[in-house]
Amino acid sequence: MAKQAKRTSRDIRTANRYEVLRQIIAASPTSRQELAAATGLSLATVATLVGELLDLGMLTEVGFEDSAGGRPRGLVAVNASGGALIGVDIAETYVRVELFDLALNVLARAAEDMRPGESRPEQVVGHVAAAVGSVVTQAGIEGARVLGVGVSVPGQVDRDTGISEYAPNWDWHDVPLLDLLAEHIAYPLYLDNPLRACAVAELWFGAARGRGDAVVVNLGTGVGAGLALGGGLHRGVSNSAGEWGHTTLVLDGRPCHCGNHGCVETYVGAPGIMRNLRESSPDSPLLHPDDQTATIDALSHGVAAGDPAALQVVRDTARYLGASIADLINLLNPEVVVLSSWVAATLGEPLLREVREAVARHALRRPLAATEIVLSPIPTDPVCLGAATFALEGALNSVGHKAAGGRAVPRRTAL
Secondary structure, three states: OOOOOOOOHHHHHHHHHHHHHHHHHHOOOEEHHHHHHHHOOOHHHHHHHHHHHHHOOOEEEEEEEOOOOOOOEEEEEEOHHHOEEEEEEEOOOEEEEEEEEOOOOEEEEEEEEOOOOOOOHHHHHHHHHHHHHHHHHHHOOOHHHEEEEEEEOOOEEEOOOOEEEEEOOOOEEEEOHHHHHHOOOOOOEEEEOHHHHHHHHHHHHOOOOOOOOEEEEEEOOOEEEEEEEOOEEEOOOOOOOOOHHHOEOOOOOOEOOOOOEOEOHHHHOHHHHHHHHHHHOOOOOOOOOOOHHHHHHHHHHHHHOOOHHHHHHHHHHHHHHHHHHHHHHHHHOOOEEEEEHHHHHHHHHHHHHHHHHHHHHHOOHHHHHOOEEEEOOOOOOHHHHHHHHHHHHHHHHHHHHHHOOOOOOOOOOOO
């Protein structure tokens, strides 16, 4: 059984430094007193951590604010130009890359389409390397300013080793993804998956901000749920939490890439939605057999135009999705469920309305009354944004490692 490593004092200090920086990014400028209240750390600890981040060039002093009868309070803000972070969203049909400043503002974007059958590791690595090179060139920054690259890949990953352990839609097993990427990308690399990336993005900037318990439902080619419990990201003992897309929805149902039958993903992921359409309207012009994106786009336009076939498919999909989300609500009792990723963004409000109605038919009344179900409000790619925070975690971890007397090399693990 996998065991979680015991956290050292350096790990705790790194985590506290990261939490302070996260709060400053979320509410910049701010005072040390406000940071202490937001993080629960002592004022002395916050003052020390802020001093370290100022020394690293990640923060800057920006003046003072009046306090109630006391001395003016010094304000600090993120030094946006103090470094750059790159977030990589590897999905089954595309690679998207965004470059951010330290305040997590997008400075450059690049995308590469991946055609069916174009999923061998070396092909995926080639797309990522090309897109990373593109955003660095677009932004016109020196390579030394890039603090790290966070890479999100579907499936189960080992963050310590940088290995994609299992990606069912590609039949990947134990692919040394970060080693392969390191042959083409000179920046520090940090690996995780889109469930965690979307959850972090919502915690920092989206609908889960300020919420203690949240579920971020990722609807794309694959399906999963990022979990924030007790105010923090829940990973599970082997970093595998959230594989809700591979829980059984229909006994002896549709075959799934994971080897089982009737998984949630086979009914509400993009290929599952295409099958819903094919089964209800075999000859529908909305169906583009070899193009998930085109089919989901056509369904969205069809719903807006009142097309009966499109309306029926969205209703059927929401029925499956609503029953599955009701299970999450009954089990976890979250404050908010966020529908995220490209399928949710494309189908939008019509899907949301149907899902809310379906959830109400299946969830227990008390937990449902405490749960809000919303679309992700994040205007950019949430996976890229979340992946960039993994690079930020890793950069702060490396700083802590160096300060503790270790070698000044990037570690691929994050908090």
